[in-house]
Amino acid sequence: MDFTPEFPNLNRYSGWAIFSLILIGYVILYIINIFLPLDFSFPFEYQNLTSRIWSWTELLLGVGAIMNLFINRAGFSTSGLIRGIILGIISGASHYGMNQSLTDGILTGLLVLVCYVSALTIFRTGHGVPVISFQESPVYILRLILFGIIISVPFACINLGYFYLNQGLLLSPGIIDAIFLACNPAISEEIIFRFFPVILTFALLRNESSDRRTLCAVIFIGVVPHSLNHLPELFVTNPIGAVIMCILTSLLFGLPMCLLQLYKGLPSACGFHWFVDMTRFLAGY
Numbered sequence: 001m002d003f004t005p006e007f008p009n010l011n012r013y014s015g016w017a018i019f020s021l022i023l024i025g026y027v028i029l030y031i032i033n034i035f036l037p038l039d040f041s042f043p044f045e046y047q048n049l050t051s052r053i054w055s056w057t058e059l060l061l062g063v064g065a066i067m068n069l070f071i072n073r074a075g076f077s078t079s080g081l082i083r084g085i086i087l088g089i090i091s092g093a094s095h096y097g098m099n100q101s102l103t104d105g106i107l108t109g110l111l112v113l114v115c116y117v118s119a120l121t122i123f124r125t126g127h128g129v130p131v132i133s134f135q136e137s138p139v140y141i142l143r144l145i146l147f148g149i150i151i152s153v154p155f156a157c158i159n160l161g162y163f164y165l166n167q168g169l170l171l172s173p174g175i176i177d178a179i180f181l182a183c184n185p186a187i188s189e190e191i192i193f194r195f196f197p198v199i200l201t202f203a204l205l206r207n208e209s210s211d212r213r214t215l216c217a218v219i220f221i222g223v224v225p226h227s228l229n230h231l232p233e234l235f236v237t238n239p240i241g242a243v244i245m246c247i248l249t250s251l252l253f254g255l256p257m258c259l260l261q262l263y264k265g266l267p268s269a270c271g272f273h274w275f276v277d278m279t280r281f282l283a284g285y
Helices: 010-035 049-071 078-099 102-124 138-167 175-181 183-205 211-228 232-237 239-263 266-282
Strands: none
Touching: 010 049, 010 183, 010 211, 010 232, 049 102, 049 183, 049 232, 078 102, 078 175, 078 183, 102 183, 138 239, 138 266, 175 183, 175 266, 183 211, 183 239, 183 266, 211 239, 232 239, 239 266
């Protein structure tokens, strides 16, 4: 009796393979950042490990967005490009207001533009989950932003309480500055570190596993790396504390913003993120 073994269809798991490589690559990059002397600051000069891992990851995400933009160029739209330019200008100008670096401002604006447009091409070609992403009327967008702000109030209070307990009272830069400076993290972090990776992950996995597994992977990629990027210095001085802080920040901030983005739209997540950072800046932290 002849026996012909049946081999698994590897193409069926290609999305999970790519997703796994992305995660492994991020872990390796994170470890390199911790152990590599800060003197090695290619391609820019960095003040600390946190700024270096932020720069490295956002640059790599930008490269990935450009590659995806080429692959899914059939989904390119002029209206999406215009919205991306507007978001990039706001974010870049806000970043410039933060550190007076024209290079950082321009780079941030370009990364926002590329990652936003690239994510749009994915679900315009039918490969990703459609997420509300500033394509609606201005009134509806404002309602979504306001919804995110309302949801964020208790989380902003927790955030302020943490900083107060650790740093005490600080001088406020003023409400106008706080409102303007909070625009950059609200836009750039939600688009570069959440919107694009989330849409890309869903596109990779949607046809290869159950909806629950795909959703778990999407939430993980949209929450954990962003939280870890805040903590490299803490991993050096207090690894256990860093793990605890990663869990807390993921649950209290990353998870709500990721779920808002998936179920209520990108504007709601931006509104949530903006209010949390605006109140922090307003309090001087």
